[in-house]
Amino acid sequence: MNPRQLQVCLAVAAGLLGLGLFAPCMTLHPAFGDITPLVRLLKPDLTAPSTYSILEGIRSMFDEGSIFIGVVVLLFSVVFPIWKLGVYFMAAARRARGLDTGASVRWVNQLGKWSMLDVFVLAVLVVAIKGLPGGSRVAIEWGAAAFCASVLLSIYISLHIGGQRNSVASEAAED
Amino acid sequence: MAENTSTESPPAPSPFYYGVPLLIVLAVGAVFFLGEKDGNEDKAAPSRKVVVGKDYYVLVTVMEFHPAKQGGASWDAGNSAPDLYYQLSWNGKTIYHTENDVVKNVLIAKWFGLGANVSVMDLRKVLSSEGQRLSPRNLIKAASIFVEPNGELVIRAYDDDPLRDDFAGGCAIPLADLEPGDNAYFIDAEGKPTRDRARMAADRGGLKRFVLRVVDSAQPVEKLVEALR
Structure with a gap:
């Protein structure tokens, strides 16, 4: 994959990440077992579906006082993926100029295993909420698919960019 | 080099x-x-007009009387506020009224489009798996109308009294002028309904204003419940 193709893939991954963070990620459909119709009649707002994006989910964690979990999810679902893509963008630009991709790419690849934590957090959230009593259910929205696609695409990019020394630079060094 | x-x-x-x-x-x-x-x-954005040829639910959600009757007389003995109810007529027939749901001793009355008189004892029957079932459609407290180009809805407001109810005011509203949602009307100096609050009669007496809610009856039950409550 040449640097230009890498940059296009990185732009797509960043776009998907943006969609994954801002677009609806999951919708919670509350239910109250046998008395759901009655609750729907008397207090419809309790049974109204709630849709969350990842960022809204993080904000609600902060609002409800779950600061530690909120910070962890913010770091590994928002900050780290953006930083990782930034490092790859810089690496692609360096490769385009015949330079080594730089130490930061090796750092990112070392920390790469953490990038799956965001998927893990999402899965745990879904399982946790799906386990609610009363027939409440969670519907996964397209924002989650965009987020996962961004993660997978960034993994694919890392395979092509991963700390390789550019051939031009290598040849120059050998000379 | x-x-x-x-x-x-x-x-x-x-x-x-x-x-x-x-x-x-x-x-x-x-x-x-x-x-x-x-x-x-x-x-x-403002909602569009109702569609001719469709069915709608209508009810008065808010009704306000002036502090005195037309002519200046007080509503009830002891200077107490009136007991409000209303009737809706369509095609010359009374299709809905709240004579059984009078709001007592107020100048502003409010009604909801949903409700059920369920006692605590009956509630157990409703909640039990073998018990009675409440259908949202059976709980709708509104009139059903069909919108025709020249159709009219007549609203009459009353003060409920033990001997003879006092007529507080009334008006006819062309159905095609209604909008889905809440339609606020004010009674002007000539006793006619207007949407312009500035034209409302200041001290005419009797009916002062009302809000007519119009709901598309073809909606799913969940949306009907949300729109009527």
């Missing part, structure tokens, strides 16, 4: 590249934010 030039490293790229993904993510977020804002503005 030529050898030195060929072995020189090209300049490193600008640090700007680190920020490119952040800019893209923020741009996507801005598009979402603007899209949501436009959506909210669309929701706040």
